[in-house]
Amino acid sequence: MKILVIVRQTPDTEAKIQTNSAGNGIQTDDIKWILNPFDEFAVEEAVQIKEKSNAEVVVLTVGSDKAVDAIRTALAMGGDSGVHIKDDAFADMDTYALAKVIGAKIKALGDIDLILAGKKWIDEESSQVPLQVAEELSIPQATLASKVEVDEGSKTAKVTSVIEGGERIIELKLPALITVEQGINEPRYASLPGIMKAKKKPCEEVGKGDINGDEIGISEGELGIDGSRYKNDAIEIPTITRSLKVIDGNDVQQASSELAKLLREEAKII
């Protein structure tokens, strides 16, 4: 069985986000980049399935040179090989164009049984690329999985999914795509030997010339940024002025009564 995990490199959660001079993107120079925290759960789930069933785990990302570090982190956690799609023509694509590129490459790989992904990319605040990939590949999907059981014999996956107001259990025929919920497992830390080993694991670099648009029915011109459906006009850092009215809590009764009153009369919120 072959499992593919779609991952993303994102700014560290501690990173300070500042706009670039053009005002339509962010300053990326001084930022530390990490494997998207939600993707760690997907990588861990893939590695746990591998440990039970001898599966092979392929880790795929789209991004510039540095994005290979996200793949290496996933390989250090136990992934077997990487696919790094990078090409200047693929910078700044929207989700539609990104899903086309990823979908075409996965189709070319051919023998993937299960695709896993994190529930959200913390940079784009978006969960849609893996699901658009599922559509490109015409395979079923389940989202926000809190439990995944793969049955290799019947080629199915039984998935417990978080839904509004509860959960449900779904059976998917493989190949399928599943996004996993935070907390489905406890992602392991990459050990030092793991990190050393990861450096020697194969990682295929894929450029625009290696992507066959016919696989997903688009022309070469539409492969990349020109296939995008929208563009970033501007990005701004929200500035909310807070009133900073902090009450001394030495007299608890007095302070609590004052706060309750402020919330009722000034903020008009309770």
Next chain:
Amino acid sequence: MSEILVLVDKAQDTVRNVTYEVLAAALKLKEKNGASISAVYIGDNAGSIESDLGKYGADKVYKIENPSLKDFNPSLYAHALSELVNKVGADIILGGNTLQNQDFLPRVASKTKGGLTTDAIDIDLTSSSTLQVKRYKYSGKSIATLSYHDVKPMIATIRLNAYKPVEAGAAGEAVSESIDIPADDNFKVIETNIIPKERPELTEADKIVSGGRGMANGENFKLCYDLADSVGAGAGASRAAVDSGWVPYEMQVGQTGKVVSPNLYIAVGISGSVQHYAGMGSSKVIVAINKDPDAPIFQKCDYGICGDLFDVLPALTDEIKKLG
């Protein structure tokens, strides 16, 4: 005439409020381009929803009813909506940023060659009549403005509570749409469990009380729940509290948890890290309760009490109850 489709979110027998919020967003676009607004129901039994939908701005209500649409199946729902789009040639599709819409609209975008953005906090039309969307990026750390190229359909989900329902008194003419739904052997729902919740869902809550490291253990969260219940709030937590195993991860607010923007956010025993703020910094009013006067949260709040939360929480809960 161009048409805006608005997805109906129906729970049991009632249309959920989020649908009316999205209709309000659609009305804003209609004012500019004179488009007609059509609500779209996908499921097994619409019932008489048209009068309510009309009241809040739907000129028309498409009902796609089919027994095989009883359980939500993303592939089949995407098929149903895409077929409707092909038939009526809609320019714009709007829905609430619900889990279900986030689940199947990506497939609709790919099927129809349309564009999709999620969780818009505001929408508008550009001078060339394409959709323009404002949404958060990098959690709450930045706001991006995106504009669609000349593609159809332009699809967006709207953040809950971002728009207030507007009574518009439109016709709400019901139109039954029969769309063939293919069999799907790849996806089978075995069981659905609705788990009754004691408090509002964080992403929908108008008010939230969250506890952090200062709570010291899981049992103490009862103090947060008491305060939450006194104002009808949802209950959240910081990553520190979740990682310590005091409360389940569903309660985590922050960049690696839920991103929320309630009208009132009360942070109890939470220092106010960059990551936590990224998940709640867009709340309208932020209240901090912390014993450390140097906690960063005191530089980012509207109101606060610098004191021991174990004394402050019961006293504050009492005072709020007194106000009635």
